[in-house]
Structure formats: C-alpha cells, structure tokens
Amino acid sequence: KAGVTQTPRYLIKTRGQQVTLSCSPISGHRSVSWYQQTPGQGLQFLFEYFSETQRNKGNFPGRFSGRQFSNSRSEMNVSTLELGDSALYLCASSLVGSDEQFFGPGTRLTVL
Amino acid sequence: GESVGLHLPTLSVQEGDNSIINCAYSNSASDYFIWYKQESGKGPQFIIDIRSNMDKRQGQRVTVLLNKTVKHLSLQIAATQPGDSAVYFCAENKADNFNKFYFGSGTKLNVKP
Numbered sequence: 015k016a017g018v019t020q021t022p023r024y025l026i027k028t029r030g031q032q033v034t035l036s037c038s039p040i041s042g043h044r045s046v047s048w049y050q051q052t053p054g055q056g057l058q059f060l061f062e063y064f065s066e067t068q069r070n071k072g073n074f075p076g077r078f079s080g081r082q083f084s085n086s087r088s089e090m091n092v093s094t095l096e097l098g099d100s101a102l103y104l105c106a107s108s109l110v111g112s113d114e115q116f117f118g119p120g121t122r123l124t125v126l
Numbered sequence: 127g128e129s130v131g132l133h134l135p136t137l138s139v140q141e142g143d144n145s146i147i148n149c150a151y152s153n154s155a156s157d158y159f160i161w162y163k164q165e166s167g168k169g170p171q172f173i174i175d176i177r178s179n180m181d182k183r184q185g186q187r188v189t190v191l192l193n194k195t196v197k198h199l200s201l202q203i204a205a206t207q208p209g210d211s212a213v214y215f216c217a218e219n220k221a222d223n224f225n226k227f228y229f230g231s232g233t234k235l236n237v238k239p
Contacts, residue, residue, distance in 0.1 A: 047226075113225070115227070
C-alpha cells in the first residue's frame with residue numbers, strides 16, 4: 015500500500031506570493047491533518063480535514079487555509095507569504111476511529 | 127494552552143546501551159500520547175503510543191512510561207543501534223480533539239559506534 019504522498023517536495027517562493035501544497039493520503043484514510051515544522055517552533059498543528067470538512071484548527075492566521083476533496087486528497091494554501099512561513103509542511107492521514115497518523119515526507123517551502 | 131516539552135535537546139549514547147528520552151506535558155486532560163521518530167528528510171514515524179489509563183507499554187526494543195502525577199512521559203530504547211539515530215518527538219492529544227496533536231520540541235539521539 016502506498017504511503018502518504020506530498021507534492022511538490024520542494025518549493026521556493028517570494029514574499030507576497032501564494033502557494034498551494036498537495037497531499038494524497040493512504041488509500042482508505044479519510045482524515046488528513048497538516049502540520050508546520052520549523053526549527054524554532056517545532057511541529058505545530060495547522061488543521062485537520064475529515065469528509066471534506068475542517069474538523070479542527072490550530073492557531074494560525076487566516077492566510078493559512080485548506081480543503082479536502084471527495085477522494086480525501088487535501089490541499090493547503092498560504093496566501094501573502096512571509097519569510098517566517100519558510101518551513102517543512104507535513105501532511106498526515108489516518109483511518110476513521112484510529113489515532114495513529116501516518117506522515118508524508120513533507121514539502122519544504124522556502125520564502126525569499 | 128497545551129504545551130509539550132522535552133528536557134534534553136540532544137542525547138548521545140554508545141551503541142548497545144539503553145537510551146532514555148524524556149518529555150514533560152502540561153495538560154492534565156491529555157489522555158493519549160505518542161512517540162515519533164523523525165529521520166533526516168523524512169516525516170515523523172510512529173513508534174509507540176500509550177493511553178492515560180496505562181503506566182507502561184512495551185514494543186519491540188521500546189518501552190513508554192507514563193507518570194500522570196508529574197505529567198511526565200519517557201521513551202526507553204533497549205540496545206540502541208546506529209539506525210536509532212534520529213529526532214524523537216512526544217505528542218499529546220485529548221479524546222475529543224480528534225487528531226489535533228501537540229508535539230514536543232524534539233530530542234536528537236546520536237548513537238556512537
């Protein structure tokens with residue numbers, strides 16, 4: 015069974031631009047969570063989607079948004095990029111009723 | 127809010143020795159805890175979990191201990207191997223929070239040959 019895949023793996027943007035990251039969960043997994051990982055703040059929860067609905071949200075500004083499609087694939091969008099948005103963005107999927115999350119390799123975003 | 131932290135940012139051990147990685151959490155309402163391992167260039171990988179109704183849980187070469195009185199979590203790795211070199215995170219959650227996990231800052235484990 016294929017693991018969680020994230021695209022692109024690396025991305026370079028400039029301040030003020032916007033970016034969309036994609037996550038394909040493990041087949042059969044309907045919950046998708048997004049995390050931001052930085053050296054200074056560590057792993058921080060962004061949001062979680064289940065059945066195309068945002069079920070949980072972390073403490074990030076409204077510039078960070080996401081969505082989930084009917085096939086459980088998820089995207090997250092960051093608008094008006096700031097230098098501090100440079101991070102590894104991780105996606106994790108899980109089965110209904112399971113606490114175990116399976117992480118993808120992440121998308122490394124660099125904002126110049 | 128919840129906070130999960132680690133006592134030591136870096137831990138160096140000799141190959142074959144046992145490793146102990148510690149984690150403190152502040153939210154006494156948390157009832158589910160996970161230890162993750164993250165190797166360079168990869169996402170976190172599940173190692174072992176424990177629920178708040180347990181004090182100890184064992185896996186293959188790993189043991190997690192939970193002390194709810196002092197809100198402390200530890201991960202013990204027996205006979206540490208070079209392949210165990212990675213950053214280890216503890217994460218906490220509450221039953222009604224679905225998959226909203228709070229992660230610690232991580233401990234880097236270096237295994238010396």
